[in-house]
Amino acid sequence: MASLPVSQRAIVIEDVGGPEVLQYRTNYPIPTPKEGQVLVRNSIAGINYIDTYFRTGLYPSPKPEVLGREAAGIVISFGPNTDTHGLGVGDRVIWLGTGGYAEYTAVSVEKTIKLPVGIDNEEATACFLSGLTSLALVHEAYTVRAGDWVLLHAAAGGVGFLMTQILKRIGAKVICTAGGPQKVALVMGLGADHVLDYRSSDGKDWPQLVSQITQGRGVDVVFDSVGKDTWEGSLQAVKRKGTVVWFGNASGPVPSLPLGRLSAKCIKAARPTLLGYIHTREEFEFYAQKLFNLILHDNLKINIHKIYPLAAVQDAHLDLQGRATVGKLLLTLSRD
Numbered sequence: 001m002a003s004l005p006v007s008q009r010a011i012v013i014e015d016v017g018g019p020e021v022l023q024y025r026t027n028y029p030i031p032t033p034k035e036g037q038v039l040v041r042n043s044i045a046g047i048n049y050i051d052t053y054f055r056t057g058l059y060p061s062p063k064p065e066v067l068g069r070e071a072a073g074i075v076i077s078f079g080p081n082t083d084t085h086g087l088g089v090g091d092r093v094i095w096l097g098t099g100g101y102a103e104y105t106a107v108s109v110e111k112t113i114k115l116p117v118g119i120d121n122e123e124a125t126a127c128f129l130s131g132l133t134s135l136a137l138v139h140e141a142y143t144v145r146a147g148d149w150v151l152l153h154a155a156a157g158g159v160g161f162l163m164t165q166i167l168k169r170i171g172a173k174v175i176c177t178a179g180g181p182q183k184v185a186l187v188m189g190l191g192a193d194h195v196l197d198y199r200s201s202d203g204k205d206w207p208q209l210v211s212q213i214t215q216g217r218g219v220d221v222v223f224d225s226v227g228k229d230t231w232e233g234s235l236q237a238v239k240r241k242g243t244v245v246w247f248g249n250a251s252g253p254v255p256s257l258p259l260g261r262l263s264a265k266c267i268k269a270a271r272p273t274l275l276g277y278i279h280t281r282e283e284f285e286f287y288a289q290k291l292f293n294l295i296l297h298d299n300l301k302i303n304i305h306k307i308y309p310l311a312a313v314q315d316a317h318l319d320l321q322g323r324a325t326v327g328k329l330l331l332t333l334s335r336d
């Protein structure tokens with residue numbers, strides 16, 4: 001095995017704040033994998049909205065911290081007494097964990113999986129966390145069936161772009177929201193039945209439009225990752241005995257909700273996280289294989305908004321929070 005460099009490039013945050021707290025370092029120590037961990041030399045990392053929650057402190061986490069919940073790369077070594085789950089040094093893998101904005105990360109082997117031939121590192125990272133989230137939500141948060149009416153917010157985003165396609169493959173009737181004509185056109189191209197521009201004057205009363213489209217009935221389920229700005233409309237748009245799945249806070253968190261708000265229409269509410277659905281190795285592999293099959297055999301479209309150099313991570317966070325992106329943002333860790 002080639003010897004490791006003494007230090008690496010990484011993005012470190014010492015304290016919470018705006019994008020300016022993301023500090024580019026060239027002398028960050030390379031971690032030593034502990035029991036149960038694998039050391040991965042990352043080539044590409046995913047940027048996810050959750051990274052902004054840890055950066056701003058919306059989700060508390062110990063600092064200093066290297067952000068980044070996923071990356072793809074090559075296995076370098078394992079911690080002592082580690083069940084490698086069939087992985088070997090030199091394997092091309094993708095992982096979920098923490099510390100992806102760095103050239104090397106020590107992560108749990110449990111959440112690391114070999115990448116199949118035919119899926120490159122960029123494609124994989126562009127849809128791993130987002131795709132697993134989409135699959136777990138439509139199978140478990142609410143089991144979507146053919147013919148269901150579904151409302152999906154922010155459908156041109158990293159998760160939304162994939163979830164729209166997955167919902168159409170199930171045979172659901174999909175109403176999406178997206179901000180601006182370019183995003184609307186992109187989502188229509190994915191086969192959505194209706195796309196409402198909730199930032200336009202025509203689309204701002206989107207709960208009413210959803211009611212018209214469903215002939216007053218409402219949708220069976222809403223998948224809402226926008227949170228503060230949409231939660232109330234989502235309650236209006238859902239049908240009697242329907243389900244609202246709140247799974248993100250892009251505009252800010254959903255305020256504390258009196259349970260009584262659910263009574264009038266007998267609504268079910270869910271507030272899930274991906275990790276809750278892939279806690280065991282079996283669950284993780286189940287959804288990862290499902291995703292790989294969709295990419296390899298079912299023509300899942302993947303949209304990479306932009307691949308940013310590691311040193312440009314602040315720009316990436318600004319673009320993501322500025323609603324200026326479609327599909328997935330990636331960070332390259334390769335030096336060339």
Ligand SMILES: NC(=O)c1ccc[n+]([C@@H]2O[C@H](COP(=O)([O-])OP(=O)(O)OC[C@H]3O[C@@H](n4cnc5c(N)ncnc54)[C@H](OP(=O)(O)O)[C@@H]3O)[C@@H](O)[C@H]2O)c1
Pocket residue numbers: 047048049050129130133154155156157158159160177178179180183225226229247248249250251252272273274275320321322323324325327
């Ligand atoms: N629960 C989980 O386990 C889980 C896992 C993965 C992701 N998520 C959530 O899923 C959502 C999507 O994540 P992502 O990484 O794929 O991000 P993304 O969808 O690519 O970006 C967020 C999108 O939210 C929309 N948005 C609406 N109001 C906004 C506002 N005030 N500020 C910024 N954006 C706003 C924007 O689309 P428009 O311009 O079209 O409105 C924006 O592009 C996030 O809320 C994330 O936290 C949750």
